[in-house]
Amino acid sequence: MGTYDNVEFEMNCPECGTNVNDFQSKDGFCILATVKYWEVDNFYSACPSCGLWIEFTRKIPKEELPISAYQMTVSHDYQKAKK
Helix, strand or coil: CCCCEEEECCEECCCCCCEECCEEECCCCCCCCEEEHHHCCEEEEECCCCCCEEEEECCCCCCCCCHHHCCCCCCCCHHHHHC
16 A cells, blocks of 8 residues: 555746656545546645755645535445445
């Protein structure tokens, strides 16, 4: 098991211009999955050339929604529901 997820995002380093594309986040399931940057509130990387730490934090975190915003599914067959 991993301790983070990979974030699908790349940019040029604001310090030296090197391409940075190995962003990570601990906001998800932390199973070494690849997620889009908008799926997490925080992600980060270090420039491979100059070592500059680059971190993004969502200005407005995911909002808490009422339970009515969710769709409920029920099943007596636990194994079938997991699929």
